[in-house]
Amino acid sequence: MTEAPPVPDNAIGEYTGDGKTLFWLALRTSLLTLLTLGIYRFWAKTRIRRYTWSATRLDGTRFEYTGTGLEKFLGFLMAVVILAVYLGVLQLLLVWFGMTIFAAPETPEQAVLQGMGLSVSALAVTPLVFFAQYRARRYRLARTRWRGIRCGMDKAAWGYAFRAMGYWALTLVSLGALLPLMTFRLEKYMTERSWFGDARFEQHGSWTGMYRQMTHLLIGLALVLGGLLTGSIGMATDQPALIIGYAGFAVGLVWFPIGVISWRVQSFAYLTRHKTLGGRVTFDAQPETKTVILAWVVGSIVLAVALSVATGIIGGTVATLLAGSGFAVETGNGEHLFLPIVLAALGYLLTLAATQAGALAAIVQPILKHYVTTLTLLNLSALDEIHQRAADPGADAEGFADALDLGGAL
Amino acid sequence: MQGAAHLYDGHSARRHAVTVSLARHDLALRIDGSTLPAPLLWPLADLRRLRDHADADQLVLTRHQDSKDEQPRDAARLVIDDAPLADWLRRTRPGLDRRDVTRGTGRRIALRGTAALAAVALMLFVILPALAGTMARLLPMDREIAFGRSVKAQMERFLGGSELGGLDCTAPEGRAALDEMVTRLTQGQDLGYPLQISVIDHGMVNAFAVPGGQVVLLRGLIEAADSPDGVAAVLAHEIGHVVHRDPTREALRAAGSVGLLGLLLGDVTGGAAIAGVAQRLINASYGQNAESAADAYALDALAQAGLPPSALGDMFEMFRERHGDTSGPVAHFLSHPQLSTRIDAANAAAPGKALGPVLDAAQWQALRNICG
Structure with missing residues (x-):
């Protein structure tokens, strides 16, 4: 699995999207979303996916996203019908049992009840969240095509939701020690229900093999805990231990988040390297943690600078215009303040839209590009024998994920 | 017009190298390829292109065709990198960007939209109130009283109190006068609750009932x-x-509908705040029936206590003069247009045997000074 067979028959992923085009597309669509009081958000997401999918190229063929904004909107409406009934009744029951989270607790008993109420409502929503996550992935796959062939996923969202609950419980009880088990088994569950045409994906490898990808996470954790321990010993006895403890703690605080990102990038790479398609096509993924972190840092800086310059220019222009028209805020007796308030609100909304669009173009897209360009498909000619699969109506078209606000940038 | 292109036939993942030409007599694109079993003819009128495509030079065509997919499109894709051919198609085929929807889409939108609105409305206006009513009757007394205490604490915080009970007015003479008033109003009646009346030091002209048998009068109302x-x-x-x-029923109902509205509006643009506002609008009063029932109860209690029922009408008049018909902090009393009807009802109510004013002058003065 680790050694690629020596055939020239492979293809490296390419990504051709550019930041400017994506930024303007995202800005236009998020302004339309504001204008339509949020309804256009389904179309906005669809258009951005169409762009990013078609910017991804493998072996000279671009991917295609075939979803429509309309079906997402309809799916959301359907999810609302079901969630409205479920959540409304749930809330009411919780209040009835005195477990309301709206009122301040007065007695310890009441505080305990409220805590229980919180966990009961969290527990009641959790299976829905996992259900929605699986459904969302199924929808995205069902709307993804390459070489004219549909991808797809089996209908198994409830099975996923209950397994996810179980593995999460195990991970929590083991204080995170079984995180690779959860990550591996859940990904295996989804992968082995995923298809490209009539070819099924398989997940190989093992969960114990994933502990290596946790190295930096564990080092960071060890530094934080060890630093605290050494520091507290030093507090009681001698100075040097205290200083060493603090230093270790400080280094650990930086190391730990890097370790988290490293885990996410490298566990993804491990899982991808151990996938096969139709038993013959294999994958190689070599994303680098430092490139992902760097893309994030550089993107954030670019975004921050661009935003402050833009707001400075726009704000200054507006202020000049107002001053030029003989407008002074202190003369306003309420009614005259209307214009500046409207301008400020518009400016706020515009900044919000520009920030989202900028983050997509300057942070999300470069990271996506890195993942795509470090992915290789091996033994490509096996693909020629793959045939089309039937269309998937898509049920709620991610409606539950949208209603529960689970969607990421893409 | 002729050019090279690639075709994905929609059946296999194979890539066909093809030549595309114009079959003039058929008004169609003719697609020839050595790996195709037979040349394909795609009518020009049915050609559609993929939108939001990342490669501006490339044209990806498909056909308008009934299908089981999300859009009425053929599964085959024709990828044209040949610039003159792509340009010619873009120039001469304005229908490339036409959006086709499957038949019956309008009906589906209407159906789903109506279903969603109906479900939310049904929950907000029928099921939640009904459930809340049932549950309020089933709620054990001690739990309701505990719940009421925390609601009152929240109200106090809203009115500016920093600590629990910090705003309570407790001047002993005023308290005694208030107790006498309560005793006279409730004599010989089983309320089902241990009644607890308190006065809060706030200038607003208002009074409200809290779950668990509590009634709060604001100083502004007494003044x-x-x-x-x-x-x-x-x-x-x-x-x-x-x-x-x-109040118990209303609190239960509010809890259910806050969660629901938050879900609907999403939290992208401060939806929670909007939900809060909407919630307050919904709960401006207990509803016309509940207000009429409370009026009827009050008129009856006044008559039994030997007090003039018209006093209720007088108070409504006073509220109306201060705040107009429908707005202001006492909207709770005035929230529906039939205020005049309610005043008339109060004036027409049969008085009981008059037993003199509820408080004498000295007691009245003490009550007015209950907040010190």
């Missing part, structure tokens, strides 16, 4: 009343709400 009978009338009205368990 604005012309006579102790007026205060007694308002008190009787609020006791009516308590007896009918209106």
Whole structure:
């Protein structure tokens, strides 16, 4: 699995999207979303996916996203019908049992009840969240095509939701020690229900093999805990231990988040390297943690600078215009303040839209590009024998994920 | 017009190298390829391109065709990198960007939209109120009283109190006068609750009932009343709400609908705040029936206590003069247009045997000074 067979028959992923085009597309669509009081958000997401999918190229063929904004909107409406009934009744029951989270607790008993109420409502929503996550992935796959062939996923969202609950419980009880088990088994569950045409994906490898990808996470954790321990010993006895403890703690605080990102990038790479398609096509993924972190840092800086310059220019222009028209805020007796308030609100909304669009173009897209360009498909000619699969109506078209606000940038 | 292109036939993942030409007599694109079993003819009118495509030079065509997919499109894709051919198609085929929807889409939108609205409306206006009513009746007394205490604490915080009970007015003479008023109003009646009346030091002209048998009068109301009978009338009205368990039912209903509205609006643009506002609009009153029932209870209680029922009408008049017909902090009393009807009802109610004013002058003065 680790050694690629020596055939020239492979293809490296390419990504051709550019930041400017994506930024303007995202800005236009998020302004339309504001204008339509949020309804256009389904179309906005669809258009951005169409762009990013078609910017991804493998072996000279671009991917295609075939979803429509309309079906997402309809799916959301359907999810609302079901969630409205479920959540409304749930809330009411919780209040009835005195477990309301709206009122301040007065007695310890009441505080305990409220805590229980919180966990009961969290527990009641959790299976829905996992259900929605699986459904969302199924929808995205069902709307993804390459070489004219549909991808797809089996209908198994409830099975996923209950397994996810179980593995999460195990991970929590083991204080995170079984995180690779959860990550591996859940990904295996989804992968082995995923298809490209009539070819099924398989997940190989093992969960114990994933502990290596946790190295930096564990080092960071060890530094934080060890630093605290050494520091507290030093507090009681001698100075040097205290200083060493603090230093270790400080280094650990930086190391730990890097370790988290490293885990996410490298566990993804491990899982991808151990996938096969139709038993013959294999994958190689070599994303680098430092490139992902760097893309994030550089993107954030670019975004921050661009935003402050833009707001400075726009704000200054507006202020000049107002001053030029003989407008002074202190003369306003309420009614005259209307214009500046409207301008400020518009400016706020515009900044919000520009920030989202900028983050997509300057942070999300470069990271996506890195993942795509470090992915290789091996033994490509096996693909020629793959045939089309039937269309998937898509049920709620991610409606539950949208209603529960689970969607990421893409 | 002729050019090279690639075709994905929609059946296999194979890539066909093809030549595309124009079959003039058929008004169609003719697609030839050595790996295709037979040349394909795609009518020009059916050609559609993929939108939001990342490669501006490339044209990806498909056909308008009935299908089981999300869009009425053929599964085959024709990828044209040949610039003159792509340009010619873009120039001469304005229908490339046409959006086709499957037949019956309008009906589906209408159906789903109506279903979603109906579900939310059904929950907000039928199921939640009904469930809340049932649950309010089933709620054990001690739990309701505990719940009421925390609601009152929140109200106090809203009115500016920094600590629990910090705003309570407790001057002993005023307290005694208030207790006497309550005793006279509730004599010989089983309320089903241990009644707890408190006065809060706040200038707003208002009074409200809290779950668990509590009634709160604000100092502003006592100061604005012309006579102790007026205060007694308002008190009787609020006791009516308590007896009918209106505040408990309302609190249960509000809890359900806040969660629901938050879900609908999403939290992208401060949806929670909007949900809060909407919630307050919905709960401006307990509803016309509950208010009429509380009025009826109050008129009855006043008559039994030997007080003039018209005092309730006088208080309504006073509210109306101060705040107009429908707005202001006492909207709770005034929230529906039939205020005149309610005033008339109060004036027409049969008085009981008059037993004199509820408080004497000295007691009235003490009540007015209850906040010190």
